[in-house]
Amino acid sequence: MKAAVFHAKEDLRIENVPEPTPAxxxxxxxxxxxxxxxxxxxxYYSPEASGLDFTKPHPVTGSxxxxxxxxEFSGTVVELGDGVTNVSxxxxxxVWPVYYCGECAAxxxxxxxxxTKIGFHGLTSDGGGMAEFTTVPAEKLHVLPENVDLTLGALVEPMSVAWHAVERSNVRPGQTALIAGAGPIGIGVWFALRAHGVETIIVSEPSESRRAAIAALGADLLVDPTSEDLAGRVAEATGGRGVDVAFDAAxxxxxxxxxxxxxxPLGRVVIVALHERGFEFNPTMLVMAETEIAGTLGYSQADFDAVIAAMARGAYDTTGWVTTVGLDAVVDSLAELRAGRGMKVLVSADPVG
Incomplete structure (x- = not known):
């Protein structure tokens, strides 16, 4: 079968690999x-800085x-291993792609x-979604309702990252929010906030194309922080009170x-994005108003269920920010995304794309 196979830094090949059989x-x-x-x-571009050590077997999966x-993938069940009863x-x-040790403090x-030893199917395991077939443990599967198609199904994983971040914010219906960054995760945070009953959402994004993409989905409080007064817009939208929660998706x-x-006062910033470099800030900014910063990582199985249920209610829309390519376009798509062009790219597992 055809698959997109990572070998080493900037070495990804579309090649034939054995078709798997479920254990x-x-x-x-x-x-x-x-x-x-x-x-x-x-x-692909900097495995040494990815936080993953590809020089030795993964401590959980051995890959x-x-x-x-x-x-981040969806698919259709075609064969069951012995003992599987939860899907047909x-x-x-x-697919909830997490592998965990079960022994660490977390x-x-x-x-x-x-x-602390986390792994992911399709990143540090045997198999992945950029192939015609894969095999996964049955307990990682979340069945999609009839009105949630396989395109949305492939977005459950990244949208669950955003959903988990919103859960970490402890936001309540009717409160206010700021999102920094309108890439795929920022868009996911916007969808999740709306599903949590938050209507006043300011989006700060310097890219004109990304502002246009989220505006087409219904966002109406948009700010270019490089040329507009973000603090003024926040004050205007919140009656001078400031936002209850904010998200760094940039x-x-x-x-x-x-x-x-x-x-x-007492608000919370949630860090969703990975930062390639550190930065300085004065912690007194937190002290004077008892505000706080929280980190967020990945998602739980419950987050997957919640996102799928919201999708079934019509809370998500792929119009204008999701594109599909074939397996043979993976390397070119990586380059385009690294250059800041495009939004969310889904790879079709059909070998001819």
Whole structure:
């Protein structure tokens, strides 16, 4: 079968690999779509800085490169391993791709998404979504309702990142929010906030094309922080009180510091994006109003269920920000995304795209 296989830095090949067979407790999927994630960009262009060590077997999965990529994916069940009873052949599913050790301090608390040895199917495991088929443990599958198609199914993973961030913010219906960054995760935060009953959402994004993309989805409080007065717009939208929650989906120090100063007293900033470099800020900014900063990582199985339920209610829309390419366009798409062009790219598992 055809697959997009990562071998080493800037070495990803479309090649033939053996078609897998499901072991007991496993399920074979015909993959539909797999999203290209920021993690894929880090692995492809700078694996040494990705936080993953590809020089030795993964401590949970035992996997080493070559590695089929694709950890944001959907597919259809085509074969069941012995003992599988929770899904049936023909079910359309999204895949919770997390592998965890079950022994570290995070796992002891049930926070498997923060496992110190975390792995991902399609990143640090055998198999992945950028192939015609893969096999996964049956307990990782989330069946999609009839009105949630496989395109949306491939977005469950990144939208769950955003959903988990909104859960971490402790926001309540009727409160106000600021999102820094209108890329795919920023858009996901906007969808999740709306689903949580938040209507006043200011979006700060310097890219004109990204502002246009989220505006087409219904966002109406948009700010270019490079040329407009963000603090003034926040004050106008909140009656001078500041926002209750803010999200850094940009990965820039300025996004975090500007979010802090625009919080209402006791407000919270949630860091969703990975930062390539550190930055300085004065912690007194937090002290004077008892505001706080929280980090967020990944998602739980419950977040997957919540996103799928929201999708079934019509809370998500792919218009204008999601594009689809074939397997043979993965490397070109990585380059385009790294250059800041495009939004969310889904790779069709059909070998001819």
């Amino acid at each position: 007991p407790g496993m399920v074979k999927l015909r993959n539909a779509f797999a999203g290209i994630c920021g993690s894929d960009l880090h692995v 080493t490169p070559p590695q089929v990529l694709g950890h 052949v023909g079910d359309r599913v999204a 796992c002891e608390k049930g926070a498997f998404n923060a496992c 990965g820039a120090g300025a996004a975090v510091t500007s979010a802090i100063v625009n919080l209402t």
